[in-house]
Amino acid sequence: MSLALVTSSEKTTFAQAVASLRALTRDDLGRMDQEIMMRMDSPVAMIPDLAGHLINAGGKRLRPMLTLSAARLFGYRGGHHILMAAAVELIHGATLLHDDVVDASRLRRGTKTANVIWGNKESVLVGDYIFSRAFELMVSAENLRVLKILSHASSVIAEGEVLQLATQKNLQTTREMYIDVINAKTAALFAAATHTGAIIASAPQREEVAMEAFGRDFGIAYQLVDDALDYTGFEGKLGKTVGDDFREGKMTLPVILSVASADAEERQFWQRTIADGQQADEDFAVACEIMVRHDAVGKTLALAGQYADKAIANLSSVPATEDTEALRTLVQTSLSRAN
Amino acid sequence: MSLALVTSSEKTTFAQAVASLRALTRDDLGRMDQEIMMRMDSPVAMIPDLAGHLINAGGKRLRPMLTLSAARLFGYRGGHHILMAAAVELIHGATLLHDDVVDASRLRRGTKTANVIWGNKESVLVGDYIFSRAFELMVSAENLRVLKILSHASSVIAEGEVLQLATQKNLQTTREMYIDVINAKTAALFAAATHTGAIIASAPQREEVAMEAFGRDFGIAYQLVDDALDYTGFEGKLGKTVGDDFREGKMTLPVILSVASADAEERQFWQRTIADGQQADEDFAVACEIMVRHDAVGKTLALAGQYADKAIANLSSVPATEDTEALRTLVQTSLSRAN
Numbered sequence: 001m002s003l004a005l006v007t008s009s010e011k012t013t014f015a016q017a018v019a020s021l022r023a024l025t026r027d028d029l030g031r032m033d034q035e036i037m038m039r040m041d042s043p044v045a046m047i048p049d050l051a052g053h054l055i056n057a058g059g060k061r062l063r064p065m066l067t068l069s070a071a072r073l074f075g076y077r078g079g080h081h082i083l084m085a086a087a088v089e090l091i092h093g094a095t096l097l098h099d100d101v102v103d104a105s106r107l108r109r110g111t112k113t114a115n116v117i118w119g120n121k122e123s124v125l126v127g128d129y130i131f132s133r134a135f136e137l138m139v140s141a142e143n144l145r146v147l148k149i150l151s152h153a154s155s156v157i158a159e160g161e162v163l164q165l166a167t168q169k170n171l172q173t174t175r176e177m178y179i180d181v182i183n184a185k186t187a188a189l190f191a192a193a194t195h196t197g198a199i200i201a202s203a204p205q206r207e208e209v210a211m212e213a214f215g216r217d218f219g220i221a222y223q224l225v226d227d228a229l230d231y232t233g234f235e236g237k238l239g240k241t242v243g244d245d246f247r248e249g250k251m252t253l254p255v256i257l258s259v260a261s262a263d264a265e266e267r268q269f270w271q272r273t274i275a276d277g278q279q280a281d282e283d284f285a286v287a288c289e290i291m292v293r294h295d296a297v298g299k300t301l302a303l304a305g306q307y308a309d310k311a312i313a314n315l316s317s318v319p320a321t322e323d324t325e326a327l328r329t330l331v332q333t334s335l336s337r338a339n
Numbered sequence: 340m341s342l343a344l345v346t347s348s349e350k351t352t353f354a355q356a357v358a359s360l361r362a363l364t365r366d367d368l369g370r371m372d373q374e375i376m377m378r379m380d381s382p383v384a385m386i387p388d389l390a391g392h393l394i395n396a397g398g399k400r401l402r403p404m405l406t407l408s409a410a411r412l413f414g415y416r417g418g419h420h421i422l423m424a425a426a427v428e429l430i431h432g433a434t435l436l437h438d439d440v441v442d443a444s445r446l447r448r449g450t451k452t453a454n455v456i457w458g459n460k461e462s463v464l465v466g467d468y469i470f471s472r473a474f475e476l477m478v479s480a481e482n483l484r485v486l487k488i489l490s491h492a493s494s495v496i497a498e499g500e501v502l503q504l505a506t507q508k509n510l511q512t513t514r515e516m517y518i519d520v521i522n523a524k525t526a527a528l529f530a531a532a533t534h535t536g537a538i539i540a541s542a543p544q545r546e547e548v549a550m551e552a553f554g555r556d557f558g559i560a561y562q563l564v565d566d567a568l569d570y571t572g573f574e575g576k577l578g579k580t581v582g583d584d585f586r587e588g589k590m591t592l593p594v595i596l597s598v599a600s601a602d603a604e605e606r607q608f609w610q611r612t613i614a615d616g617q618q619a620d621e622d623f624a625v626a627c628e629i630m631v632r633h634d635a636v637g638k639t640l641a642l643a644g645q646y647a648d649k650a651i652a653n654l655s656s657v658p659a660t661e662d663t664e665a666l667r668t669l670v671q672t673s674l675s676r677a678n
Contacts, residue, residue: 044502098467102460121441121504124463128437129497131467135474136490142483151475158468163383165460 014337070197160184187219409536499523529558
């Protein structure tokens with residue numbers, strides 16, 4: 001069992017770890033929120049309305065906190081990390097808006113999605129606006145290296161989203177293709193978030209590289225847990241619904257592992273429900289049962305543990321500050337988080 | 340009658356003017372196409388497939404030719420105008436992909452749209468990819484001023500698209516709101532295209548400003564003609580369909596002018612067809628008849644002529660080269676172009 005999995009059995013929850021990191025970065029987060037509100041202001045009322053719904057609706061601000069804490073742990077005293085954090089959060093927000101259109105999602109963080117309230121067209125166009133403003137914002141920091149990293153990350157994210165769509169309902173999808181998808185659609189932005197924080201703070205080359213690797217490995221671990229939770233998480237008042245990935249025919253690791261171990265009957269089940277997209281109400285429960293049989297969720301979480309260990313190992317090369325400690329706890333607790 | 344309208348009665352057609360400009364910029368356009376193909380390369384096959392369909396399907400390359408000729412007319416000898424032109428064309432391409440999804444368009448330049456061939460989800464995500472790659476490309480030119488102009492133009496375009504959506508089916512839309520929409524959704528990119536060309540070529544301040552204004556006024560004139568053509572253009576084998584704006588309830592100037600002059604019966608007609616979106620097959624012909632009655636298309640073209648005159652007047656402040664002359668002819672002939 002991975003070190004991170006063992007350590008995460010301590011009492012601290014993921015929500016508490018997020019709260020600790022938020023307490024450390026509170027002032028910066030407040031300034032970031034102001035920056036975002038200013039950038040989302042527009043005489044076209046639909047823009048601040050829809051963007052406000054997206055940005056204020058209970059998001060954890062996980063990615064911008066990575067940027068802020070990465071800059072803080074190298075003792076950064078300037079203000080450009082606020083701009084970078086805002087850009088990272090806006091890129092993430094624009095991606096969420098378009099994702100929800102593409103997946104026809106109806107609920108996010110317990111709230112109706114923008115595509116349900118305003119419509120698909122509105123979400124596509126306001127997403128484009130948010131994305132453009134993110135670029136405008138990062139250009140204003142006048143740091144070409146950081147611009148290269150964030151603009152490249154955006155391309156990689158979009159490429160990952162297209163790859164995910166292309167592998168949807170395709171039972172031939174391999175574990176390697178899946179890792180490519182989550183590396184692109186999730187880990188690229190986590191990596192850019194921590195990397196740019198370190199760069200803005202003029203971290204030494206070796207530590208800058210360590211922070212990039214930390215973000216990337218944490219991102220992969222985070223998405224692996226997310227994909228496991230879609231088959232095990234509780235569907236409470238808060239949080240997203242479970243079973244979304246199954247209904248959309250997404251080839252996440254729990255499905256890939258189950259298909260790889262399937263007997264003839266199970267194979268037929270996956271063919272019908274995922275490849276052919278013919279699902280009855282009880283099929284999600286059957287899918288969960290099959291996964292238990294092959295320990296597919298357990299194996300997914302074990303892989304997440306390995307990436308979490310790698311992420312945490314990277315932190316040993318950077319200054320040991322309260323931010324570093326908060327990031328370590330964040331990664332550890334993320335493995336046992338609820339949906 | 341405007342000078343541009345008079346001059347455009349000469350024999351040169353818009354297609355010939357485009358061909359002349361293309362001949363002047365041929366080498367640069369070829370290098371731009373290579374740059375674009377390289378940037379659209381991806382192991383995710385859907386990306387080069389869909390992007391290739393969009394970019395190679397008979398586009399005029401109008402906007403990048405503006406950048407290239409603007410740089411040329413100031414004697415630019417470097418290579419960065421190629422990158423700027425490619426970025427401008429990719430921003431335009433991403434916008435087209437999302438526009439076609441939002442408008443549920445089925446035909447563009449006589450070819451099936453990407454959303455019809457690949458699907459809406461695919462068009463949204465590949466549009467995001469193209470947009471991100473455009474930013475990555477312009478960052479590679481390492482010119483912060485140009486980056487500010489192009490990233491701001493992108494925000495303005497997206498804001499204009501949202502405003503257009505918000506005014507759709509709204510008979511209260513004023514002429515001023517309409518000018519705001521076309522200034523944002525079309526003229527902002529024309530202006531950024533000519534402006535960045537001049538900047539890259541280190542044009543003197545006054546001439547740089549003149550090129551920005553040239554692009555902006557031409558962009559407004561161009562969109563006014565486009566919106567007039569939707570009620571008068573021939574629906575041939577090539578080109579887009581007429582009546583699209585009417586069917587989508589878009590509040591373009593021909594409709595705004597017709598509503599302003601409407602008697603009670605006509606008012607009812609616009610209420611039913613545009614505001615309530617209840618249209619029968621014969622309604623488009625009726626709309627065209629009403630517009631003839633009030634000379635709504637003629638007045639739209641007259642306004643286009645005024646903006647074309649302003650655009651051309653700006654060219655008198657910049658060096659008189661063969662590129663300058665080609666741009667002048669382009670603007671003049673654009674007023675009498677076919678759909």
